[in-house]
Amino acid sequence: MKLGSDGVGDGTFNATTWSAAVDRDGAAFETASGFGNGLGGGSRAAAGAYRMMRFDEGCACFVYEGEDVSFSK
Numbered sequence: 001m002k003l004g005s006d007g008v009g010d011g012t013f014n015a016t017t018w019s020a021a022v023d024r025d026g027a028a029f030e031t032a033s034g035f036g037n038g039l040g041g042g043s044r045a046a047a048g049a050y051r052m053m054r055f056d057e058g059c060a061c062f063v064y065e066g067e068d069v070s071f072s073k
Contacts, residue, residue, distance in 0.1 A: 006021075008021050035047060035048070035049040035050060035051055035068045047071075048070060048071055048072070049068035049069055049070045049071060050068070050069055050071065051064045051065070051066060051067070051068055051069065052064070052065050052066050052069075053065065
């Protein structure tokens, strides 16, 4: 949301201007709540990828395994 609203500048803030700003500036976005980047080019998802998880008996917890997998694949 902030990326889009910052990109509107002094103009009118609405869905159309927000979408245009995200399309223009979205490729530079770094999500803090997921993997990859799904913004820009008509996409409105901040996370653009996922990672597999597995249960690790040693720590009795789930751990990430492997590389990011893009949702666009």
